[in-house]
Amino acid sequence: MVVNYPSSPTYFILLLITITRLISTVGNKTEHLHNNFNLSPDLISRHNLNDDPESLESASRDFGNLVHHLPRAVLRPRSHYDIASLVKASYEGPVPFTISVKGQGHSTRGQAMTRGGVVVDMRALREEISKNKNKKNIRVIRREEGYYGDVGGEALWADVLQEAAEIGVAPASWTDYLYLTVGGTLSNGGISGQSFKYGPQISIVNEMDVITGKGEVVTCSSHTNSELFHGVLGGLGQFGIITRARIALHPAPKMVKWEIQGLVEGLSYMPGFYYEKNVSYVEFLNRVRSGELKLQSEGLWDVPHPWLNLFIPKSQIMDFDLGVFKNIIFKRNITTGPVLIYPMDRSKWDNRMSASIPEEDIFYTVGFLHSSGFDNWKAFDAQNKEILKFCNDAGIKVKQYLPHYTTQEDWTKHFGPNKWRTFLERKLQFDPRMILSPGQRIFNND
Numbered sequence: 001m002v003v004n005y006p007s008s009p010t011y012f013i014l015l016l017i018t019i020t021r022l023i024s025t026v027g028n029k030t031e032h033l034h035n036n037f038n039l040s041p042d043l044i045s046r047h048n049l050n051d052d053p054e055s056l057e058s059a060s061r062d063f064g065n066l067v068h069h070l071p072r073a074v075l076r077p078r079s080h081y082d083i084a085s086l087v088k089a090s091y092e093g094p095v096p097f098t099i100s101v102k103g104q105g106h107s108t109r110g111q112a113m114t115r116g117g118v119v120v121d122m123r124a125l126r127e128e129i130s131k132n133k134n135k136k137n138i139r140v141i142r143r144e145e146g147y148y149g150d151v152g153g154e155a156l157w158a159d160v161l162q163e164a165a166e167i168g169v170a171p172a173s174w175t176d177y178l179y180l181t182v183g184g185t186l187s188n189g190g191i192s193g194q195s196f197k198y199g200p201q202i203s204i205v206n207e208m209d210v211i212t213g214k215g216e217v218v219t220c221s222s223h224t225n226s227e228l229f230h231g232v233l234g235g236l237g238q239f240g241i242i243t244r245a246r247i248a249l250h251p252a253p254k255m256v257k258w259e260i261q262g263l264v265e266g267l268s269y270m271p272g273f274y275y276e277k278n279v280s281y282v283e284f285l286n287r288v289r290s291g292e293l294k295l296q297s298e299g300l301w302d303v304p305h306p307w308l309n310l311f312i313p314k315s316q317i318m319d320f321d322l323g324v325f326k327n328i329i330f331k332r333n334i335t336t337g338p339v340l341i342y343p344m345d346r347s348k349w350d351n352r353m354s355a356s357i358p359e360e361d362i363f364y365t366v367g368f369l370h371s372s373g374f375d376n377w378k379a380f381d382a383q384n385k386e387i388l389k390f391c392n393d394a395g396i397k398v399k400q401y402l403p404h405y406t407t408q409e410d411w412t413k414h415f416g417p418n419k420w421r422t423f424l425e426r427k428l429q430f431d432p433r434m435i436l437s438p439g440q441r442i443f444n445n446d
């Protein structure tokens, strides 16, 4: 479904006025809903929603442990149909209620939450599928042109890897950590140390099934329903719920020589940091898991995580180094947790997709992956704010990855005028009642 929009300035002015009105109206409406928690008991029972304190509390948590919004109810879907019918009920009801899909809840700022609406807990769907021998949410398919995988939006990348590796194939692009859902990373980008070569995960998707904000199930690709396809990829959950993604698969290496000799040649480095390992491809891709399990066993996984992930244009990386690393990070001297730095190649990203990246051909990802105590996370938050302020004042055109903004002005700046206009148009087209993903705080004052 390709929609051609008129392109006169008057059209856009009218569109913007309509959208501005719609946003403020819907903002008030959701405020009102949140205050009143007015999902009817009838609707709760018709859709088998859970509203016991434990379910609500669990849906108000994420990896960040900084934001906690209680929903009115939680859907534990047994099928994609359950999700579609809930969205339809909201869309067709007299007053819509907001719906947030929670993949693994590995967001850090409440992006998968909704205050007073319904959280769809994708873990329940995964469990339902794993219990039932006749159901599968990861299928590897061989065609003349090669392999691909049809994977559920609720599936974990770790499971996709396991299933594909059994046949000797794998997706080309990964995240560094695999216990994230397909729907969750495709809503952002999905990046890792290999992205400069293979692109982000959103670039390896051929087709998707999506439940739009109208409750319709739509199959989309870059040829069919392309506005929805491009909108959803990197779209922060705003246009639809991904229930299936078709991912390109390639023959996978069995072993990986995990070494950095080639990289450090000619550079000075601390010898203690040099290492070389021969590991299986699966072990290499799943390398972060052992660290997670260790932190979990020490009770250190559920602490606050005031993370900040940035994309920085290559031409400004030295200014960033001086202003941020030397003048903020080293001076404050509070950073705990890894700082990841990767190069990225813009040509591997498709600008028709919603993900917002710097304009330059090469940019860098810098991730400050802080863990903090419950009493000192504000110091890290203050450091993050200082970094963002410095970049803004110095004219360093950074983009946040896994963005977190609270004002329309900041979101407009994040996307830039053209992308923002497209984002608004797609929102009006696919989720006109602003039901989906309120925790991102783009259209809802959640």
Ligand SMILES: Cc1cc2nc3c(=O)[nH]c(=O)nc-3n(C[C@H](O)[C@H](O)[C@H](O)COP(=O)(O)OP(=O)(O)OC[C@H]3O[C@@H](n4cnc5c(N)ncnc54)[C@H](O)[C@@H]3O)c2cc1C
Binding pocket: 062, 063, 100, 101, 102, 103, 104, 105, 106, 107, 108, 111, 112, 113, 153, 154, 174, 175, 176, 177, 180, 181, 182, 183, 184, 185, 187, 188, 189, 190, 191, 192, 236, 237, 240, 241, 242, 243, 402, 437, 439, 440
């Ligand atoms: C330990 C850790 C390691 C990480 N490593 C990486 C990494 O290497 N690379 C990287 O790119 N990111 C990484 N991330 C970030 C991660 O990709 C994002 O936080 C992602 O959103 C988490 O996926 P999730 O399944 O937990 O999504 P959630 O946090 O549950 O949801 C995130 C957003 O996506 C929406 N959403 C979820 N599922 C769907 C769906 N099916 N359809 C539509 N919208 C949906 C939600 O409503 C929400 O707005 C990491 C995060 C953590 C905590």
